[in-house]
Amino acid sequence: MKSLILLLIAMSAAGTFPFIIYIALSTIFDNYISARFRYRCLKYCLLLYLVPFPLLKYFIYHRYFSTPKPLNGNVVISLTGKIVQTSTGFYLNSVGSLQKIFIGLWICSLSIIIFYKAINFSRFHRKISQNVLSDPEIIKIVEMLSQEMQLQHKVTVYENSLASSPFTYGTFHPSIVLTSLSDKNNLPLIIRHELQHIKSHDFLFRQLAFLVLMLHCYNPFVYFFFCEVIEVQELACDENVMKYLSREEQRCYGYLLIMTAAKERSEVKSRITLMFSKNNRIFLKRRVKRIGIFVKPKIALNVSIIIFMISISCIPVFAYNPPTADLRSVPWTGFFDPAEGAQVSVFDNGNEIECITFEDESSMIPSDEIYFKDTENYFITDNGDIIIIEPGDIQTYAGCSHIFVNGKHKNHSRNKNGGCIVKTYKGKICTKCNYTKDFSLDSTVTYSPCPH
Template sequence: MDILIKSFLWVLHASITASITALFIILILKLFNKHIGVRLQHALWIIVVIKLIMPLQFESNLSAFNLLHENHKSSSDIEKQSTIKDMTYATSDFLREGKYYWNYRDKNKVLSVDASPEKTNYIKGKVIKEDVATYILSIVSCVWAFGILASVVFLLIFKQRFKRKTLNLEELEDQAVIKLLDECKREVNINKDMAVYISDGFKSPCISGIVKPKIYIPQCVCSIDKHKYLYHVLLHELTHYKRKDLVYNSLAVIAVILHWFNPIVWFCMKKMKLQRECACDAYVLEIIGEEKAEDYGMTLINFSKLISSNNKALQLAVFFETKNQIRRRIEMIKNFKKGSYKMSVAAVVCCVAVSGVVLTNAVNAKSMKADSITTVSSNNDSIKKQESKFLIDSPHKTYFDIKKAQEVAEFKVKVPDFLPEGYTPTDGFEVIKASDKDNVFKTFFDFRKGEKISSSFEFYVSRVNIEEFLKQDAENKNKQMQDPESLNVSKSDKSGKVETSKEVMNLAGINGSNITIKSALPGDYNEICKFFVWQNEGMWYSMQYSRELGKSGNLKKFANASTDDIGKIATSIKYIEAIKSVNYSVEREVSTELATLMIYDKEDLNKAKELLGFDPKLPLTINNDIKINDSAVGISGDSDIKNKKINYELNTFYSLKGVHLTFTQGKSFPSYESIKKNGYIEIDQKEIKVLNLKIGDKEVFKYEDSFESEPNKQSKDEHYVWEENGFYCSVSIFGQVTNPDEIAKEFVDSKPID
């Protein structure tokens, strides 16, 4: 049923937008009818057909449906709007994007346990209305599907009747007519073989069959002595085939079947049929010449009189229509001028422009003003994204510039303009890959006592419902903690159970959800996190306002914001340009323990080159087993931070089946000269022998650091150090591998990225 409803909503969206497109085209034809040729008029109606049946549509800033955009207000203002206003927003989104939300502001909204009975009853009423609406939509979708089925059955019956009627027809063998047909085919430049059949069962001449075309002519037409009339008829039907009108007619039939409920679609297809005939007439007149237009017009008039008496005949094809349509065609023939069938460059440009305006959807979240909904970057941002592909496409990216984080996330975010006393933003903004198409923006707000962080809360933003992401994120973290290799816990110590629950919550007039996630961790530890989830201007927001961790019965709180503060934070969110009370450009602490710059794309790499003072190597692939994880510029250990004498180094991290590798590059390596001179390195007051290897044209020093990892078990790490063009490189392999020298060679032989 869900697929049926989604299909109906897609068709309904296409039907409404195509109807708007049709009205737009009618207006164009009304204003510029005398200046638009019949061929262009027919092309405009084809655009409507494409709009009706095209399953995939593209976004464009040129789309006419961008005009349906609403300038949404701030969250506090939105809460004051009426249900009618919400329906207006929802309708706007449906027409622009083809997506429908039951309650624009209040999707999935619920109230807290201690909410007043009046508010609880209000929301219950809303839920009942949504259930009723869903039920009604299900019924309407079923009626729509039944209408399609009935239309298809009718079409099949019609085709079966047509097949029976033409089954025993004999192909015309009159040599004069066959010769005339060949002449007409040469005139129209058609090489395909076609048969002509004579029958009294047809009201007018027609052509049928896209692959194997056949021409059917009433007996009364062939009985006329004047072959020039038959010449006009054959030329007209062949022109239909030449112009691919049979294909356009099939598309129109599909459109009518899908949109049988829309009278505007029927009207459009009727208009398209008339313009198709007029365009075909114009094509014929281009062939026979302007001087013979009168004879062609008389053919229409005479045949219409002749055939009108045959009321019992089946009307299948298109040569003759109603009196008004024939009058319209006669008028076009009367005013025909040589060359009018051809489409000028201006006409082609007009057709392309109209297609770009009406065949595309509005940009999903196009910013019309600074405070309007913006979920996708501008065209320039999109182009920049395409040109700047990720070198390291980490599923979890950290940026120290909120604007860069928004660019990578591909949507603008609102952040709090109010924080409880003592809380400050962290200096990092994270972009988490929730799926191949969707990202989640995340940041932290810490409560500090001196240098110590005693409490913090997390803040999330997403284009899609964030509830599923929060659950999946908790499960992923739990899986990492269940890995005995990562935390050195026994397999019997694993729990891994994650439970989620949802309850109603209303804070400061914002209706949202309270999501509780309970995770059972190794060692009988438990973690309980609570999130407030709500929507603002089509985007999903969430705060982890409570986090407890510890053994059962002895949980310690690491985050505990009051509900009053949560409500104030939620109502204060604004775009970064409008923030006044909170500083999101926090100066980073200078430390050798913190990354200065994370490397993800070429823009980051160029900044890294400036900090390092040389072109670093960044091997993205070593072999099929070694995977690159992260790369970051940091402050090297030999820096004099107090006196602001800073040296930078680039650390790139790799993994190989439980083994970790670090590739470090910097302008200094304090023990290098000592290694080169003495042949050993001193670690923990131990002199460790260094081997001198020749890898390519590089002199590489290798040493092993042995240690006891577990009782009665010795492990060793292997290190390689060498000098490059004015900087030093080192590779450290933490764990046992069978081919350490070969791995080191891959790093030595690697080149800087252009």
């Protein structure tokens, strides 16, 4: 669960950091950055949001560039909730039942949303696709423009009486819907615009942006990202269309956007489709203002933005380092499943590791070590009695007629890495004054992290 949360946060940060840079620089250099270049920057952010580059970096680094950590002495390595690396590969250790419930609920919620969207889209398509366009003149215009724009997709055209802007939808079977607001005198401009959306695969990227919205719904920046994708898609489409139009046609195009938006009624959800125009005054003004303006690419500026975005996105990608249990130094016998259980105990016989044992969660630590919650030192007699040792107990008490019993003294100390070391000494303790003597080191066990 923790590794999954860290991965989602790292992916979210990897996409958000360059997006913030994009917003800042595109605002400062608004007149020097084309919409097509903005669209490419957003696609880069989209890729970072969806592809687990932090996890890929983790696997590549630990597989090819990291070296196995030598194990000295008797070591207990915790596996719970970690990625276990062995000489044969990587394994995700099992999580607790409560964590599995949360992960299941999260996956179930995403599945329900996706299923709901799919059902809505299916109903929408059935409603729209009832009237296939039969006008031979318009069909001829579509075929001619498709050939001119070198469009590889076969496009289906529908006609509908909706009082909405003409729109496009579909990824593998793209469709154009000509509504009641389609100006018959300017159909070539409208169709060229919709065909450009199809050529740029804008509908696919719109759906991927929505997937980003679902995966990273906890991140407020993804809502701005989604809106920016919608707007830049239209601006980039306008720019590409302008290449085919004369100055007079460009003026007609701008006028057509305004008139269509003025007559439009919101009968179609724009998030399902790619509308020719919409009655958003601020964005419409921005679109019309950029019509006919050719933004000459500033190579130095574009390269600087790309380098800056890539560099800033590398920070969360390389910062991701989930908890890992490195067992590559351990002789691999394959008699346990590293994806299950809680810990492994490695025993060192001389200078070579002799064997490895697997323990489940119920045997994470010896039962007597629960006393480390209250003290750092205690003595366990051969009879199993526990005697808490205070710092002053090591001094002998004058006048005490000592009665010594044999047993083991256990000392607990933490290290800088969040783990701990448990040293066990053989010796004797006085049952009257707790004075200890004749200590000799019996064993040293290192835990990572500290389970006490």
